[in-house]
Amino acid sequence: MNVMMLLEMANAAFPERTAFTDGSNGDSFTYAELFEAAGHRAASVRASGASRLVKLDVSNLATPLSLFTSAWAGVPFVPLNYRLTDAEIEALLKRVTPAYLVTQVDRVATLGAVAEVNAVACADFLDAGQHTQAVEGEWSMDPEEVAVLLFTSGTTGEPKAAVLRHKHLVSYILSSVEFASAGEEDASLVCVPPYHIAGIAAVMSSVYSGRHVIQLPNFTAEAWVQLAREHKVTTAFVVPTMLARIVELLEAQGNATADMPHLNSLAYGGGKMPLSVIEKAMKFFPNTDFSNAYGLTETSSTICVLGPDEHRETVTSTDPLIRRRLVSVGRALPGVEIEIRDDEGKLLEAGGRGEIYVRGEQVSGEYEGRGAVTDADGWFPTRDAGSIDEEGYLFLEGRADDVIVRGGENLSPGEIEDVMLTHPDIADVAVVGIPDEQWGEAVAAAVVAKPGASIDIDALKTMINEQLRSSRVPAVISVWPELPYNETGKLLRRVVKAELSQS
Amino acid sequence: MAELKTGGRFKSAVCTAEIMVVSAPAGDVDLTCGGVAMLDSASDAATGGEIHPDHAVGVAIGKRYINEEETLEVLCVKNGDGGLALAGQLLLQKDTKKLPKTD
Structure with missing residues (x-):
């Protein structure tokens, strides 16, 4: 081999x-x-x-x-x-x-x-x-x-x-x-x-x-669009920040569609895709198959895929459970097994939030000088947090290390972010824990408004409180022009945390 | 008879076919191509001879072959005119599921 x-x-x-x-x-x-x-x-x-x-x-x-x-x-x-x-x-x-x-x-x-x-x-x-x-x-x-x-x-x-x-x-x-x-x-x-x-x-x-x-x-959106048209590109992979820029460019150009009839499939992954971006992208590329891929370096790339049919189904469905799957990363590839475990390593049932474990022939989980961090049965702890629904769809909740511990209660930033992203004026959001004398950690959020929109912080807090327990409502919400991402689309949560901790 | 290890590569003694083992049962097994035992790809043993007429079904590059019990799976890495068999039973071509392109 x-x-x-x-x-x-x-x-x-x-x-x-x-x-x-x-x-x-x-x-x-x-x-x-x-x-x-x-x-x-x-x-x-x-x-x-x-x-x-x-x-x-x-x-x-x-x-x-x-x-x-x-x-x-x-x-x-x-x-x-x-x-x-x-x-x-x-x-x-x-x-x-x-x-x-x-x-x-x-x-x-x-x-x-x-x-x-x-x-x-x-x-x-x-x-x-x-x-x-x-x-x-x-x-x-x-x-x-x-x-x-x-x-x-x-x-x-x-x-x-x-x-x-x-x-x-x-x-x-x-x-x-x-x-x-x-x-x-x-x-x-x-x-x-x-x-x-x-x-x-x-x-x-x-x-x-x-x-x-x-x-x-x-990468620039201009070069991507130009090369895709020039070479009649049929397949492409982008990280979420790249797709966001491509969509912005197409919007600025004012065309109804992307004018790339050859593009059969467009896959994305490497970070959380804002719902507003993927929904717009699907309008600009009406005949393109969209796939969302989730994987890690330690797993030789993709382990989970949300395929084209599922993308279409989620958009046309009225069932909120199915619609929610558009923000999932799909189901495990053949030959890959995925489990969610709690802090004690106990297997969780469908819907439970915990750490994502993965096993399969493509999974290495080994670091030079440290050996393999897989357990005796070959399971690799990804340090990513998530949950799996009844049908096997995996939802990411950020890094396991990003869990906010407020007064002894574990809070998932992803859960709070998902709710905040449903607000019509919010384009992007990052929820982090900041030091707090009373609770150990407090919930804080940086939000980005959609172009032309302004955000009423009190109304936003009320909206979150209507859907989640009060412990999950951010104590601090700060409106930023944009969130910090690295060049491969990973949200730099520690930067958000450092900034919000000072405010 | 030879022990098949995952990733191991074998060549036909009677045609141009070569395969790589994807998964295999433990212990020595009788893997043939064209009705004749396959050789380790690094082997210097003499090749040549005839393909048995019952084993002349051929193998195609990139296709996967399995036995009925699905305990053996091999990947064809070079085309050949001989057919693969485990203990005399011809292997079957494996159907592959089409997956979305992601990279």
């Missing part, structure tokens, strides 16, 4: 098809070219003596090439976040030496000076003339070998390196993608960063399905 096998099969079945196109310059690889290039780069990596292949740059053709090269060479692939500071990057790089580093040209000299780092500019890595030696022999088929080390975007403490073995990634692809299922005309627009698990999953699933990938290195 090896990630290279996915490319080997694509190369055998449709070698002449275009595999990847860099949307910023139009350069591309066919599957045959990518396969051959990976073999030659694997020889260079082996000759360097490196034990890791590190990629530090925006999405480009070196992204898929370095992933498959590392699999062939038998060294873990380590994509690093190019948005980190120089000091942060250097600290992470030192944890993965001896390293073969593929990076931006202006970083080669400085990072190449780090001990045991062989730095190569992306253009030189892609230049076939500099890699003329073919690799000897096949790649390893040992399913236990490490395929990817991915530093998680943990909001506290030193980043942890999640360990994904070949068996996890290949299992994920085999259980979620049908080989060669894409047509010649299928094209996928990939705008998630290459150091994100969704970026790695996009490379593998596109290769296995035979779908042409158009890479968008630096």
